[in-house]
Amino acid sequence: MQNLSGTSGSLNTHPLPSYLQADKLGPWGIYLQQVDRVTPYLGNLARWVETLKRPKRALIVDVPIELDNGTVAHFEGYRVQHNTSRGPGKGGVRFHQDVTLSEVMALSAWMSIKNAAVNVPYGGAKGGIRVDPRKLSRGELERLTRRYTSEIGIIIGPTKDIPAPDVNTNEQVMAWMMDTYSMNVGETATGVVTGKPIHLGGSLGRREATGRGVYTVGVEAAHHIGLTIEGARVAVQGFGNVGGIAGKLFADAGARIVAVQDHTGGIYREAGLDVPELLRHVAENGGVGGFPGAEVLDADAFWGVDCEILIPAALEGQITRDNAGRIKARMVIEGANGPTTPEADDILHDKGVLVLPDVIANAGGVTVSYFEWVQDFSSFFWSEDEINARLVRVMKEAFAGVWQVAQEHRVSLRTATFIVACQRILHAREMRGLYP
16 A cells, blocks of 8 residues: 555554644644643544644635725735534634734634633634735725625635634624625625624624633632732733723722733833723723823833733733743733743743633633624524623633643643543544545
């Protein structure tokens, strides 16, 4: 028999192509390292682990639009479906000048883990366009969104893959995506995206859901390590829908938000920042920079702030081996996707810092997205109190399961979350079998 693996011995799986390998730096490489760490805990399901290392489908599209000045500009867009063994793909779409295929692949994979960790019936997917949306007019942004939606329309749908908001996308972008898809299929399909405006089938509580989830698992973890929320000092990186909402909820519970950093700068106040005023300032000025009554905090100093809780809620790759050693928090709650590198993870573990990983800590958003999807299919909508109560229950149950696995195997919460999620994904893969 011809040896297709390129090595001596029996027929084996092909080696990963170069762009999928862990030593190729980038978010995808970080994800592969995380899978390798969890593989020894998968038992007989480990025979299927290559499933997790290869995206099911990756689509790269050209997105040409006519600009307001009459010229034609081309942008590169992506939609990656990592795994659909447990249900249709689910994951956001980001508009950012630094979007790469590696990033979108990793984010789609983390969505697979996240959805399985909270046990919603979705697989993982993600999308993005490499563009700085701040440089586009509203009309240009709409044309970009609609063209991108048409290009990826061949693989998305209410039962195939359901996009949602992410970095630099919002309810309006989702409305344009829903309308474009609906026009192309000839019927109104509200369930093709989540995070829509309320009057177009959106869900109450969706905008605050990710931040509420961060707060919920943070409180649960604090109970386990004997940390009192009232009076606790909190530092937050990113103060939008995730960091801002989480910060407000912690402040409402008596914590002090002492430091905040975003793309406009960093601010600090030992006595605690006025969170409602800060949220108003961010809404009016686009960031925390220039907030009155606070000290200016440079980028490096932020990571060394005296605090009990640190919430990175901006972009991936923020906590690295270069700054992890300076972190003084007892607990890190990852509001962003992939904010901590594996090397930094090890440093924080050695320092005794409890890290609540993104794949469980920020799963509140996709949980309420699932609620929205269900409501769209049934055309029956729940109250905000019902949604928040369901969200808190799901997050608490998911965290309790992860905490138990972490204690049983004496592993980090990240590894425990991957154990729970990977077992669910691979069990579904095994039960479904291979076709043909």
